[in-house]
Amino acid sequence: MAQQKLQGIRGMNDLLPDEAERWEAFEEIVRDWLKSYGYRPIRTPILEPTALFVRGVGEHTDIVEKEMYSFEDRLNGEQLTMRPEGTAACVRAVTEHNLLYGASQRLYYMGPMFRHERPQKGRYRQFHQVGVEALGFSGPDVDAELIVMCRRLWDDLGLEDVTLEINSLGDAAERAQHRQALIAYLEQHQDVLDDDGKRRLHSNPLRVLDSKNPAMQEVIEAAPKLMDFLGEESLEHFEGVTALLREAAVPYRINPRLVRGLDYYNRTVFEWVTTRLGAQATICAGGRYDSLIESLGGKPAPAAGFAMGMERVMMMWMDGQESGPVSRLDAYVVYQGDAAQRLGFRLGEELRAAGFSVVFHCGGGSFKAQMKKADASGATYAIVIGEDEVATQSVSLKPLREGGEQERIAVDALTDELAERIYGSEE
Numbered sequence: 001m002a003q004q005k006l007q008g009i010r011g012m013n014d015l016l017p018d019e020a021e022r023w024e025a026f027e028e029i030v031r032d033w034l035k036s037y038g039y040r041p042i043r044t045p046i047l048e049p050t051a052l053f054v055r056g057v058g059e060h061t062d063i064v065e066k067e068m069y070s071f072e073d074r075l076n077g078e079q080l081t082m083r084p085e086g087t088a089a090c091v092r093a094v095t096e097h098n099l100l101y102g103a104s105q106r107l108y109y110m111g112p113m114f115r116h117e118r119p120q121k122g123r124y125r126q127f128h129q130v131g132v133e134a135l136g137f138s139g140p141d142v143d144a145e146l147i148v149m150c151r152r153l154w155d156d157l158g159l160e161d162v163t164l165e166i167n168s169l170g171d172a173a174e175r176a177q178h179r180q181a182l183i184a185y186l187e188q189h190q191d192v193l194d195d196d197g198k199r200r201l202h203s204n205p206l207r208v209l210d211s212k213n214p215a216m217q218e219v220i221e222a223a224p225k226l227m228d229f230l231g232e233e234s235l236e237h238f239e240g241v242t243a244l245l246r247e248a249a250v251p252y253r254i255n256p257r258l259v260r261g262l263d264y265y266n267r268t269v270f271e272w273v274t275t276r277l278g279a280q281a282t283i284c285a286g287g288r289y290d291s292l293i294e295s296l297g298g299k300p301a302p303a304a305g306f307a308m309g310m311e312r313v314m315m316m317w318m319d320g321q322e323s324g325p326v327s328r329l330d331a332y333v334v335y336q337g338d339a340a341q342r343l344g345f346r347l348g349e350e351l352r353a354a355g356f357s358v359v360f361h362c363g364g365g366s367f368k369a370q371m372k373k374a375d376a377s378g379a380t381y382a383i384v385i386g387e388d389e390v391a392t393q394s395v396s397l398k399p400l401r402e403g404g405e406q407e408r409i410a411v412d413a414l415t416d417e418l419a420e421r422i423y424g425s426e427e
Protein backbone atom coordinates (compact mmCIF):
# COMPACT_ATOMS: atom_id res chain seq x y z
CA MET A 1 0.00 0.00 0.00
CA ALA A 2 1.26 3.45 -0.89
CA GLN A 3 2.35 5.52 2.11
CA GLN A 4 0.72 8.88 2.68
CA LYS A 5 2.91 11.72 1.44
CA LEU A 6 4.35 13.81 4.26
CA GLN A 7 4.24 17.59 4.10
CA GLY A 8 6.27 20.36 5.68
CA ILE A 9 4.91 22.50 8.49
CA ARG A 10 2.54 25.33 7.57
CA GLY A 11 4.31 28.67 7.47
CA MET A 12 7.75 27.04 7.22
CA ASN A 13 9.11 27.19 3.69
CA ASP A 14 11.43 25.07 1.60
CA LEU A 15 13.91 27.01 -0.48
CA LEU A 16 14.45 25.05 -3.69
CA PRO A 17 17.74 25.40 -5.60
CA ASP A 18 16.81 28.36 -7.85
CA GLU A 19 15.63 30.31 -4.82
CA ALA A 20 18.31 29.04 -2.45
CA GLU A 21 20.99 30.21 -4.89
CA ARG A 22 19.48 33.67 -4.79
CA TRP A 23 19.51 33.59 -1.01
CA GLU A 24 23.19 32.71 -1.06
CA ALA A 25 23.90 35.58 -3.44
CA PHE A 26 21.94 37.88 -1.14
CA GLU A 27 23.77 36.65 1.95
CA GLU A 28 27.07 37.36 0.23
CA ILE A 29 26.05 40.96 -0.46
CA VAL A 30 24.91 41.29 3.15
CA ARG A 31 28.18 39.93 4.54
CA ASP A 32 30.27 42.29 2.41
CA TRP A 33 28.09 45.19 3.47
CA LEU A 34 28.41 44.37 7.19
CA LYS A 35 32.15 43.90 6.86
CA SER A 36 32.47 47.33 5.27
CA TYR A 37 31.14 48.79 8.55
CA GLY A 38 33.35 46.61 10.73
CA TYR A 39 30.61 44.32 12.08
CA ARG A 40 31.63 40.76 12.99
CA PRO A 41 29.56 37.58 13.01
CA ILE A 42 28.21 35.81 16.07
CA ARG A 43 26.26 32.54 15.96
CA THR A 44 24.07 31.40 18.81
CA PRO A 45 21.89 28.27 19.15
CA ILE A 46 18.33 28.06 17.84
CA LEU A 47 17.16 26.86 21.27
CA GLU A 48 17.44 29.00 24.38
CA PRO A 49 15.93 28.77 27.86
CA THR A 50 12.36 30.08 27.66
CA ALA A 51 13.11 32.48 30.52
CA LEU A 52 15.60 34.37 28.31
CA PHE A 53 12.87 35.56 25.97
CA VAL A 54 10.25 36.11 28.66
CA ARG A 55 12.70 38.44 30.39
CA GLY A 56 14.48 39.76 27.32
CA VAL A 57 11.59 40.39 24.96
CA GLY A 58 9.04 41.20 27.65
CA GLU A 59 6.09 39.35 29.16
CA HIS A 60 3.44 41.59 27.67
CA THR A 61 4.54 41.43 24.06
CA ASP A 62 2.88 39.63 21.13
CA ILE A 63 5.91 37.39 20.88
CA VAL A 64 5.85 36.12 24.46
CA GLU A 65 2.08 36.19 24.86
CA LYS A 66 1.22 34.14 21.82
CA GLU A 67 3.96 33.54 19.26
CA MET A 68 6.69 31.42 20.83
CA TYR A 69 7.43 27.79 20.07
CA SER A 70 8.08 26.69 23.63
CA PHE A 71 8.23 23.19 25.01
CA GLU A 72 9.60 21.09 27.79
CA ASP A 73 12.60 18.95 26.94
CA ARG A 74 11.13 15.63 28.02
CA LEU A 75 14.58 14.19 28.61
CA ASN A 76 15.46 16.57 31.42
CA GLY A 77 12.44 18.79 32.05
CA GLU A 78 14.08 22.07 30.88
CA GLN A 79 11.81 24.78 29.49
CA LEU A 80 13.07 25.67 26.01
CA THR A 81 12.06 28.05 23.21
CA MET A 82 13.01 28.23 19.55
CA ARG A 83 14.38 31.74 19.21
CA PRO A 84 11.72 34.21 18.02
CA GLU A 85 14.32 36.98 17.59
CA GLY A 86 18.07 37.36 17.98
CA THR A 87 18.83 40.25 20.30
CA ALA A 88 18.18 38.49 23.61
CA ALA A 89 20.30 35.50 22.58
CA CYS A 90 23.10 37.74 21.31
CA VAL A 91 23.16 39.67 24.59
CA ARG A 92 23.07 36.42 26.54
CA ALA A 93 26.10 35.10 24.66
CA VAL A 94 28.05 38.36 24.88
CA THR A 95 27.43 38.52 28.63
CA GLU A 96 28.17 34.85 29.21
CA HIS A 97 31.53 35.17 27.45
CA ASN A 98 32.43 38.61 28.82
CA LEU A 99 32.82 40.18 25.39
CA LEU A 100 32.02 43.61 26.77
CA TYR A 101 34.75 43.50 29.36
CA GLY A 102 36.61 46.75 28.65
CA ALA A 103 35.42 46.65 25.05
CA SER A 104 32.54 47.47 22.77
CA GLN A 105 31.29 45.17 20.04
CA ARG A 106 29.79 45.54 16.58
CA LEU A 107 28.08 42.21 15.86
CA TYR A 108 25.70 40.59 13.40
CA TYR A 109 23.92 37.30 12.85
CA MET A 110 21.80 35.84 10.11
CA GLY A 111 19.40 32.94 10.35
CA PRO A 112 15.98 31.48 11.05
CA MET A 113 13.58 32.80 13.71
CA PHE A 114 10.37 31.12 14.80
CA ARG A 115 7.01 32.69 15.63
CA HIS A 116 3.64 31.03 15.70
CA GLU A 117 1.57 33.59 13.79
CA ARG A 118 -0.90 33.43 10.93
CA PRO A 119 1.08 32.68 7.75
CA GLN A 120 0.52 35.08 4.82
CA LYS A 121 2.62 36.87 2.23
CA GLY A 122 5.67 38.25 4.02
CA ARG A 123 4.73 36.59 7.33
CA TYR A 124 5.86 33.08 8.11
CA ARG A 125 6.36 30.81 11.12
CA GLN A 126 9.96 30.19 10.24
CA PHE A 127 11.43 33.33 8.77
CA HIS A 128 14.92 34.77 8.59
CA GLN A 129 16.51 37.87 9.98
CA VAL A 130 19.76 39.70 9.64
CA GLY A 131 20.34 41.14 13.11
CA VAL A 132 22.88 43.87 13.78
CA GLU A 133 23.85 44.88 17.32
CA ALA A 134 26.22 47.65 18.43
CA LEU A 135 27.01 46.99 22.10
CA GLY A 136 28.72 49.39 24.48
CA PHE A 137 28.08 52.65 22.60
CA SER A 138 25.93 55.33 24.21
CA GLY A 139 26.02 58.23 21.77
CA PRO A 140 23.63 59.17 18.99
CA ASP A 141 26.41 58.56 16.44
CA VAL A 142 26.01 54.79 16.57
CA ASP A 143 22.22 55.08 16.22
CA ALA A 144 22.80 57.13 13.09
CA GLU A 145 25.42 54.65 11.84
CA LEU A 146 22.92 51.80 12.13
CA ILE A 147 20.36 53.74 10.15
CA VAL A 148 22.76 55.02 7.51
CA MET A 149 24.15 51.56 6.90
CA CYS A 150 20.64 50.30 6.13
CA ARG A 151 20.32 53.00 3.51
CA ARG A 152 23.56 51.78 1.95
CA LEU A 153 22.25 48.23 1.72
CA TRP A 154 19.05 49.40 0.02
CA ASP A 155 21.29 51.25 -2.45
CA ASP A 156 23.54 48.21 -2.96
CA LEU A 157 20.45 46.11 -3.68
CA GLY A 158 18.87 48.75 -5.86
CA LEU A 159 15.74 48.93 -3.70
CA GLU A 160 13.54 51.92 -4.18
CA ASP A 161 10.39 52.87 -2.28
CA VAL A 162 11.91 52.31 1.14
CA THR A 163 11.42 55.11 3.65
CA LEU A 164 12.60 55.73 7.18
CA GLU A 165 10.37 56.41 10.19
CA ILE A 166 11.96 57.39 13.45
CA ASN A 167 10.87 58.25 16.96
CA SER A 168 12.24 58.56 20.48
CA LEU A 169 10.87 56.57 23.40
CA GLY A 170 12.82 58.60 25.96
CA ASP A 171 14.11 57.03 29.16
CA ALA A 172 12.33 54.98 31.81
CA ALA A 173 11.26 57.97 33.93
CA GLU A 174 9.92 59.87 30.94
CA ARG A 175 8.08 56.81 29.73
CA ALA A 176 6.59 56.30 33.20
CA GLN A 177 5.23 59.85 33.21
CA HIS A 178 3.84 59.45 29.74
CA ARG A 179 2.44 56.06 30.67
CA GLN A 180 0.49 57.58 33.55
CA ALA A 181 -0.94 60.25 31.30
CA LEU A 182 -1.69 57.67 28.64
CA ILE A 183 -3.50 55.31 31.01
CA ALA A 184 -5.59 58.15 32.38
CA TYR A 185 -6.44 59.18 28.82
CA LEU A 186 -7.27 55.64 27.64
CA GLU A 187 -9.40 55.00 30.71
CA GLN A 188 -11.53 57.95 29.63
CA HIS A 189 -12.00 56.30 26.24
CA GLN A 190 -12.44 52.68 27.32
CA ASP A 191 -15.69 52.36 25.39
CA VAL A 192 -13.77 52.72 22.10
CA LEU A 193 -11.05 50.14 22.91
CA ASP A 194 -11.27 46.61 21.54
CA ASP A 195 -10.50 43.55 23.68
CA ASP A 196 -6.75 43.70 23.04
CA GLY A 197 -6.82 47.40 23.84
CA LYS A 198 -8.68 46.90 27.12
CA ARG A 199 -6.38 44.08 28.11
CA ARG A 200 -3.27 46.12 27.42
CA LEU A 201 -4.56 49.36 28.87
CA HIS A 202 -2.77 48.67 32.13
CA SER A 203 -0.19 46.05 31.15
CA ASN A 204 1.28 47.70 28.04
CA PRO A 205 -0.57 50.91 27.14
CA LEU A 206 2.05 51.95 24.56
CA ARG A 207 1.07 48.88 22.57
CA VAL A 208 -2.51 50.15 22.41
CA LEU A 209 -1.21 52.97 20.22
CA ASP A 210 0.19 50.36 17.85
CA SER A 211 -3.28 48.96 17.10
CA LYS A 212 -4.42 48.93 13.49
CA ASN A 213 -8.12 48.78 14.46
CA PRO A 214 -9.79 51.57 12.41
CA ALA A 215 -12.39 52.20 15.12
CA MET A 216 -9.63 53.21 17.53
CA GLN A 217 -7.61 55.48 15.25
CA GLU A 218 -9.22 58.73 16.30
CA VAL A 219 -8.57 58.07 19.98
CA ILE A 220 -5.02 56.93 19.19
CA GLU A 221 -4.38 60.03 17.12
CA ALA A 222 -5.27 62.36 19.98
CA ALA A 223 -3.46 60.40 22.72
CA PRO A 224 -0.69 62.08 24.74
CA LYS A 225 2.57 61.89 22.75
CA LEU A 226 5.72 60.53 24.31
CA MET A 227 7.77 63.14 22.46
CA ASP A 228 6.11 65.82 24.61
CA PHE A 229 7.37 64.11 27.79
CA LEU A 230 11.04 63.91 26.80
CA GLY A 231 13.58 65.65 29.00
CA GLU A 232 16.60 67.61 27.85
CA GLU A 233 19.02 64.68 27.52
CA SER A 234 16.64 62.50 25.53
CA LEU A 235 15.82 65.41 23.25
CA GLU A 236 19.49 66.14 22.75
CA HIS A 237 20.16 62.51 21.87
CA PHE A 238 17.34 62.53 19.36
CA GLU A 239 18.58 65.79 17.84
CA GLY A 240 22.03 64.22 17.61
CA VAL A 241 20.68 61.31 15.60
CA THR A 242 18.62 63.41 13.22
CA ALA A 243 21.47 65.88 12.69
CA LEU A 244 23.72 63.04 11.48
CA LEU A 245 20.94 61.71 9.27
CA ARG A 246 20.66 65.11 7.65
CA GLU A 247 24.45 65.19 7.29
CA ALA A 248 24.30 61.83 5.47
CA ALA A 249 21.34 63.04 3.38
CA VAL A 250 19.06 60.28 4.66
CA PRO A 251 15.48 61.53 4.60
CA TYR A 252 13.36 60.58 7.64
CA ARG A 253 9.84 61.02 8.91
CA ILE A 254 9.27 61.47 12.62
CA ASN A 255 6.41 59.16 13.57
CA PRO A 256 5.34 59.87 17.16
CA ARG A 257 3.26 56.67 17.22
CA LEU A 258 6.16 54.39 16.36
CA VAL A 259 6.59 52.33 19.55
CA ARG A 260 7.92 48.91 18.44
CA GLY A 261 6.56 45.62 19.69
CA LEU A 262 9.38 44.65 22.02
CA ASP A 263 9.69 45.91 25.57
CA TYR A 264 13.36 46.63 25.68
CA TYR A 265 13.69 49.77 23.58
CA ASN A 266 14.50 53.27 24.86
CA ARG A 267 15.34 56.53 23.11
CA THR A 268 15.82 55.99 19.36
CA VAL A 269 13.48 53.61 17.55
CA PHE A 270 13.19 53.33 13.79
CA GLU A 271 11.56 51.34 11.01
CA TRP A 272 12.23 51.08 7.30
CA VAL A 273 8.91 50.71 5.53
CA THR A 274 7.83 50.16 1.95
CA THR A 275 4.60 50.53 0.05
CA ARG A 276 5.45 47.55 -2.13
CA LEU A 277 4.64 44.62 0.16
CA GLY A 278 1.05 45.33 1.15
CA ALA A 279 0.30 44.90 4.83
CA GLN A 280 3.77 43.53 5.69
CA ALA A 281 5.29 46.97 5.19
CA THR A 282 8.19 46.94 7.64
CA ILE A 283 11.35 45.39 6.22
CA CYS A 284 13.72 46.43 8.99
CA ALA A 285 13.24 47.69 12.52
CA GLY A 286 15.38 48.58 15.48
CA GLY A 287 16.50 51.05 18.06
CA ARG A 288 18.35 51.60 21.30
CA TYR A 289 17.99 49.21 24.24
CA ASP A 290 20.23 50.51 27.01
CA SER A 291 18.66 48.50 29.85
CA LEU A 292 18.52 45.05 28.28
CA ILE A 293 22.05 43.89 29.05
CA GLU A 294 21.65 44.68 32.74
CA SER A 295 18.19 43.13 32.90
CA LEU A 296 19.65 39.89 31.54
CA GLY A 297 22.26 39.84 34.30
CA GLY A 298 25.14 41.57 32.54
CA LYS A 299 27.14 44.59 33.67
CA PRO A 300 25.11 47.64 32.57
CA ALA A 301 26.10 48.75 29.06
CA PRO A 302 24.34 50.79 26.39
CA ALA A 303 23.29 49.09 23.16
CA ALA A 304 21.47 49.61 19.90
CA GLY A 305 20.59 47.43 16.94
CA PHE A 306 18.12 46.40 14.30
CA ALA A 307 16.67 43.31 12.66
CA MET A 308 15.87 42.98 8.99
CA GLY A 309 13.27 40.56 7.65
CA MET A 310 15.15 38.69 4.94
CA GLU A 311 12.06 37.31 3.17
CA ARG A 312 10.63 40.79 2.80
CA VAL A 313 13.88 42.32 1.56
CA MET A 314 14.39 39.35 -0.79
CA MET A 315 10.90 39.81 -2.21
CA MET A 316 11.68 43.41 -3.08
CA TRP A 317 15.12 42.59 -4.44
CA MET A 318 13.94 39.67 -6.60
CA ASP A 319 11.30 41.87 -8.17
CA GLY A 320 14.00 43.41 -10.32
CA GLN A 321 15.83 40.13 -11.08
CA GLU A 322 15.60 37.50 -13.79
CA SER A 323 14.43 34.11 -12.61
CA GLY A 324 16.39 30.89 -13.13
CA PRO A 325 19.74 29.77 -11.80
CA VAL A 326 22.24 32.35 -10.63
CA SER A 327 25.41 30.34 -10.93
CA ARG A 328 26.79 29.07 -14.20
CA LEU A 329 28.43 25.66 -14.52
CA ASP A 330 31.59 25.79 -16.63
CA ALA A 331 31.54 22.32 -18.13
CA TYR A 332 29.66 19.02 -18.31
CA VAL A 333 31.63 15.89 -19.17
CA VAL A 334 30.03 13.24 -21.42
CA TYR A 335 31.74 10.06 -22.62
CA GLN A 336 31.30 6.73 -24.35
CA GLY A 337 33.19 3.63 -23.24
CA ASP A 338 35.25 2.66 -20.18
CA ALA A 339 38.51 4.30 -21.24
CA ALA A 340 36.67 7.56 -22.02
CA GLN A 341 34.92 7.42 -18.66
CA ARG A 342 38.23 7.09 -16.84
CA LEU A 343 39.79 9.93 -18.84
CA GLY A 344 36.75 12.17 -18.27
CA PHE A 345 36.70 11.41 -14.57
CA ARG A 346 40.38 12.37 -14.26
CA LEU A 347 40.00 15.54 -16.37
CA GLY A 348 37.04 16.63 -14.25
CA GLU A 349 39.25 16.56 -11.16
CA GLU A 350 42.05 18.43 -12.93
CA LEU A 351 39.68 21.17 -14.04
CA ARG A 352 38.14 21.55 -10.57
CA ALA A 353 41.63 21.81 -9.09
CA ALA A 354 42.20 24.69 -11.51
CA GLY A 355 39.04 26.40 -10.22
CA PHE A 356 36.38 25.41 -12.76
CA SER A 357 32.95 24.05 -11.90
CA VAL A 358 32.48 20.76 -13.66
CA VAL A 359 29.76 18.11 -13.61
CA PHE A 360 30.78 14.62 -14.62
CA HIS A 361 27.94 12.71 -16.22
CA CYS A 362 26.92 9.82 -13.97
CA GLY A 363 24.85 6.84 -15.01
CA GLY A 364 25.96 6.16 -18.59
CA GLY A 365 23.43 6.17 -21.45
CA SER A 366 23.74 7.07 -25.13
CA PHE A 367 25.71 10.12 -26.29
CA LYS A 368 22.42 11.72 -27.26
CA ALA A 369 20.87 11.21 -23.83
CA GLN A 370 24.02 12.50 -22.16
CA MET A 371 24.10 15.60 -24.38
CA LYS A 372 20.51 16.34 -23.36
CA LYS A 373 21.59 16.32 -19.72
CA ALA A 374 24.55 18.54 -20.60
CA ASP A 375 22.21 21.06 -22.25
CA ALA A 376 19.80 21.03 -19.33
CA SER A 377 22.63 21.55 -16.85
CA GLY A 378 23.14 25.11 -18.02
CA ALA A 379 26.87 24.48 -18.48
CA THR A 380 28.83 26.73 -20.81
CA TYR A 381 30.67 23.82 -22.48
CA ALA A 382 30.27 20.10 -22.99
CA ILE A 383 33.49 18.11 -22.88
CA VAL A 384 32.88 15.17 -25.17
CA ILE A 385 35.07 12.06 -25.02
CA GLY A 386 34.65 9.05 -27.36
CA GLU A 387 36.97 6.32 -28.62
CA ASP A 388 38.60 8.69 -31.09
CA GLU A 389 39.40 11.23 -28.43
CA VAL A 390 40.86 8.58 -26.12
CA ALA A 391 43.03 7.29 -28.96
CA THR A 392 44.42 10.78 -29.65
CA GLN A 393 44.49 11.93 -25.99
CA SER A 394 42.18 14.84 -26.75
CA VAL A 395 38.61 15.96 -26.04
CA SER A 396 35.95 17.67 -28.12
CA LEU A 397 34.93 20.99 -26.60
CA LYS A 398 31.38 21.94 -27.56
CA PRO A 399 29.96 25.37 -26.73
CA LEU A 400 26.42 24.87 -25.38
CA ARG A 401 25.23 28.41 -24.93
CA GLU A 402 26.78 30.88 -27.31
CA GLY A 403 26.93 28.82 -30.48
CA GLY A 404 30.22 28.18 -32.28
CA GLU A 405 31.83 25.03 -33.56
CA GLN A 406 32.91 22.00 -31.61
CA GLU A 407 36.70 21.88 -31.45
CA ARG A 408 39.23 19.17 -30.75
CA ILE A 409 41.60 20.14 -27.89
CA ALA A 410 44.59 18.14 -26.68
CA VAL A 411 44.14 16.88 -23.12
CA ASP A 412 47.28 18.73 -21.97
CA ALA A 413 45.97 22.02 -23.33
CA LEU A 414 42.42 21.77 -21.95
CA THR A 415 42.87 23.75 -18.74
CA ASP A 416 44.57 26.66 -20.51
CA GLU A 417 42.05 26.61 -23.34
CA LEU A 418 39.09 26.75 -20.93
CA ALA A 419 40.73 29.51 -18.92
CA GLU A 420 41.33 31.51 -22.07
CA ARG A 421 37.74 31.05 -23.23
CA ILE A 422 36.02 31.65 -19.90
CA TYR A 423 38.22 34.26 -18.24
CA GLY A 424 40.27 35.49 -21.18
CA SER A 425 37.71 37.98 -22.39
CA GLU A 426 37.15 39.39 -18.89
CA GLU A 427 40.74 40.48 -18.34
Ligand code: ATP
Nearest residue numbers: 115122123124127261282283284285307308309312
Ligand atom coordinates in the same frame (compact mmCIF):
# COMPACT_ATOMS: atom_id res chain seq x y z
P1 ATP B 1 5.37 42.98 12.52
O1 ATP B 1 4.81 44.26 13.03
O2 ATP B 1 5.40 42.88 11.01
O3 ATP B 1 4.79 41.77 13.17
P2 ATP B 1 7.53 42.87 14.37
O4 ATP B 1 7.53 44.16 15.07
O5 ATP B 1 6.95 41.69 15.04
O6 ATP B 1 6.91 43.03 12.90
P3 ATP B 1 10.37 42.56 14.65
O7 ATP B 1 10.30 41.65 15.79
O8 ATP B 1 10.80 43.95 14.85
O9 ATP B 1 9.00 42.53 13.85
O10 ATP B 1 11.28 41.91 13.51
C1 ATP B 1 12.03 42.68 12.58
C2 ATP B 1 11.65 42.37 11.15
O11 ATP B 1 11.54 40.98 10.94
C3 ATP B 1 10.27 42.88 10.77
O12 ATP B 1 10.34 44.21 10.42
C4 ATP B 1 9.96 42.03 9.56
O13 ATP B 1 10.60 42.52 8.42
C5 ATP B 1 10.55 40.71 9.95
N1 ATP B 1 9.52 39.80 10.49
C6 ATP B 1 8.97 39.80 11.72
N2 ATP B 1 8.09 38.79 11.85
C7 ATP B 1 8.10 38.13 10.67
C8 ATP B 1 7.42 36.97 10.16
N3 ATP B 1 6.58 36.28 10.91
N4 ATP B 1 7.67 36.59 8.89
C9 ATP B 1 8.54 37.26 8.10
N5 ATP B 1 9.22 38.35 8.53
C10 ATP B 1 9.01 38.78 9.78
Ligand code: MG
Nearest residue numbers: 062063117261
Ligand atom coordinates in the same frame (compact mmCIF):
# COMPACT_ATOMS: atom_id res chain seq x y z
MG1 MG C 1 5.10 40.63 14.93
